[in-house]
Amino acid sequence: MALSSVSQTAFLLALLSLRTYQSEVLSEPLPSAPEFLKVSVNSTCQCLHLQWTVHNLSHHQEFRMVFQIEISRIKTSNVIWVENYTTTVKWNQVLHWSWESKLPLECAKHFIRMRSAVDTAKTPGPRVWSSWSSWEEADVQNSLGQDPLFVFPKDKLVEEGSNVTICYVSKSHQNNISCYLEGVRMQGEQLDPNVSVFNLNHVAFIRETGTNIYCKPGQGDRIKGTVLFVSKVLKEPKDFSCETQDLTTLNCTWDPGSDTGLLKQLSQSYALFESFSGKKTLCKHKSWCLWQVAPESQDMYNFTLTAENYLRKRSVHLLFNLTHRVHPMAPFNVLFKNVSATNATMTWKVHSIGKYHTLLCQVELYGEGKVTQHNVSVKVDGAHLFSGLEPDMEYMAQVRCANGDHFWKWSEWTQQNFTTAEAAPSEAPDVWRNVKTVQGRCVVTLFWKPLSKLQAHGKILFYNIVVDYLDRTSVSELLSIPAPANGTELPLSQCSSQIRIMANNSVGTSPASVIVVSREPGNEEVEEERVKGTEDGFPLSWKPQPRHVTGYLVEWCEHPQDPPCDLQWKNLGPNVTSTVVSSDAFRPGVRYNFRIYGISTERVPYLLARKTGYSQELAPSDNPQVVMTNLTSHSFTLSWKNYSTESQPSFIQGYHIYLKSKAGWCHSGSEKAVLSDDAAVCCKYKIDNPEQKTFVVENLQPESFYEFLVTPYTSVGEGPHDAFAKVTTPDEYSPTLIRIILPMVFCILLIMITCYLKSQWMKEKCYPDIPDPYKSSVLSLIKSKENPHLTIMNIKDCVPDSIEVLNKQEGTRKSLTETESTKPTYLYLLPTEKRYSSPGPCICFENFTYNQAASDSASCGHVPAPPKAPPSQLGLLTSPENLLKALEKNYMNSLGEIPAGETSLNYVSQLASPMSGDKSNLPINPPEPALCSEYKMQMAIPLGLASPPSSGSSSLSSVTLLDEGEHYH
């Protein structure tokens, strides 16, 4: 303990001696502690601003002093900032220092103190500090007002990416205050019971109107907030450049980058400063600025472009010589003079850039599909001669200029078009011919191709054709064909002739193209060869000719299917023996024919070869139209003679005949094939010869159904497998039968016709008319001469006493004698003789003498009784009333003119009966009223039939007329 006291004392003594030494050295009094004059808070920048002074400085004293400043937050012991501030201090000087707080100053109390020392940076040794000043308090919370809630900082402006601290101050001691950043709740930390802070890191730009931050207590609708304005970071201007067009004005341009303008802050401004002249100008535009060049000759310029906003300033520099930044204006007044067929002179003017400067101009000429370029030096007026031009050709010339002394940039182009004058055509037209003989005369059709623009040298107006006859017997002929004709037909007086064709424009005539027409026909017997086309065209080749030729020519039709076929030709040199003919007009599936000619030295063409082929073969799209003939029970013949093999989309190699049958097996000569379309199995016959267009299908089954199809086959496939024709083979015997039946039918018909024609004769012979006694001449004779009262007995005068009803025995035919042994059922209509006078029903007697078949019809329609029906079953009919009713129901109503109460006995002629013989229809179809009336009354009854029966039913007074199985009443 004693030891430490001693050491402390020694240390203090040493310190004291040191201070005494320093005082002696400086001979100056030590500065006392600084005295605060004012501590203020600037809420806008969140700054603490200090003002203080240093006492005990004499008038002449001026010290370089260091002030150590300490700032504490909330309480003095919580020091958050220590800074040494060095400055030169004079007597009675008020010193200033500012400190920007990260935390809004309204959020917490701050305490500041400082001490000073003489700056001993030049002299070694430790600083001797003054004593600390007393703590100064900066408390803004007391002056906030009466609102219960505050949010700080107010409307702060920061750059993007900054860190910002937000706080709220609550005076209502509410703890459930929540704060939001753009609607999203923030998590903060409690600084003291009434203050919470929120740290926002790397804030981002959201909108020009700022980022909204607001707090609200849990209860009530009070809301407090602030807007944080986040500006984009101001960048340096890019691509800063200056140039002049006329050496009087400089145009400086740059890329401004993104706009940093906000609701709180204007967009960045730009200023241009030139250091040599010291002039400065504020730019009105964001990306360019004009600078007036000084009248005095200032060559060098050093520009500083400064972009500035509230938060930041950025600058770029540019140093240049004015004459090196000349960007001339585009040349003007471009004209063409002395334009001929091959030459033209172009002139132009330029904007002057001073009499000491020469412009370099670049001239370009576009024409004939190429570009030529020339450089010309120009002071004021420029000129350039274009030579070697094509006649009647349109050219485009353009010119631009730059500073010839110090190249910087080309001016814009100035363009102008011109056309050279016309000249005579330079080439003979390419001519070909087609020779034919019409009525013994040669007719030549000439074709020529229009001259190209480079050959025509102007607009072709007409073609001159001169025909010279080789045998000199005829005079030459001259024709003129106006353009744009590309051919003409020319009847020749004689075949052997030489034809010259020349094209003419407004200036002159082209060289002549010569064609010689020979009397002898060409070698038309040349065999045709097939050629296979490729994507590039048809490769054609031919044998070199032993005799001298001036060239070869290949001709073809581009549209062989559509006349006119558009004849094309191609001239080839004498040493060429192959070529490839290509055309955009070639289509797949079209056969093209090529003829190769050799041109003799006498200009006579002769045929060398014929080629035919397809650019691409296609499978046939159609099958032949087949005609079937000679159909027998075992074979038929197919024929398709109209099928043209030439007009098919590929070379026909043959035909396939498909035959479908139910049998499913194939004879020799055919093979089984499965069609891919419907997987049907059929027999396939093959014909290898494309010209064989008939086929006999044999070995067929009679009365069988077949389907057949004829389709061509090629190297690329067959025709379509659709539309099978159908055929059914006939019966094997039907022809024989037909041979028998037809004569028989004929004979029958003949007999029927004969019978019809001889019917009267037949009738007279076979069934003459029965004479009518009423109409007999004998009757009138008797009446008039012998007894006027004599008359014919009428049947109605006879009163029958009974009617016998017999059941018909169907299915059996019995003789009259046999009927006696049967047991007929008798229906007693008139049981007693006393009742004879009562009216009876219509009783019909059928005269079956005339027609047995007609009797079956039961023309009178009486109800047939069942063969063995007991009388009891006929109870309803047994009583006269019932019977009458039944009869009336079925017949009486239909008797028409015959009175119901009149009993009559009639003979019925069956021949007059229109009824059918179906007895079952009787109840359903009652007899027509006219039925009875149409029958003629009979008065003659054969005795054999009318006599009463001798036995059996003799007790019954009845009249029974029976036939086999028939019943009559």
Next chain:
Amino acid sequence: MDLRAGDSWGLLACLCTVLWHLPAVPALNRTGDPGPGPSIQKTYDLTRYLEHQLRSLAGTYLNYLGPPFNEPDFNPPRLGAETLPRATVNLDVWRSLNDKLRLTQNYEAYSHLLCYLRGLNRQAATAELRRSLAHFCTSLQGLLGSIAGVMAALGYPLPQPLPGTEPTWAPGPAHSDFLQKMDDFWLLKELQTWLWRSAKDFNRLKKKMQPPAAAVTLHLEAHGF
């Protein structure tokens, strides 16, 4: 009327008098002033149109302000917007307003709101928003003119603005940007409420101004006899 029987000359004189006065009957005079009815109808229609127009404009502007101002349930206290004319009024008070007072209140309100709205337009940062606001201001100016027309038709004088009370929208130094946004919000909200109220006001006026169906008979009696 007391017509004696047999006084045919007197009856004829009456009929002639009636016919003589017919052209002077306002209800039959088609070439005369149709009254304020059509003007009120047009003003009502313009109010509904502006209401529709404001709905779109407010949506754009509140999005421009950002959250929470564009949140549908945002309902802040009406703090800094006390100078804005208030559209809400007690129902009984509203019913008891006479035509002159009703129209005067409308005219004054839109005069102030138009002035504030122009201030809003000057602040807007985007050109598109400025165009929309300028268009709406023009329409609102038209509404103001229509109200003035109705008042003139009814013979009411236009309210004169008091000197020095020209409303301004320049915030004071203590006015924060957040409060400014709040004021903008309230301006739009109050404008919308005023348009709703005006529609009701003009509808009420319209019904009131419709002439009764028996007007011709009444006029005949008044003039003829």
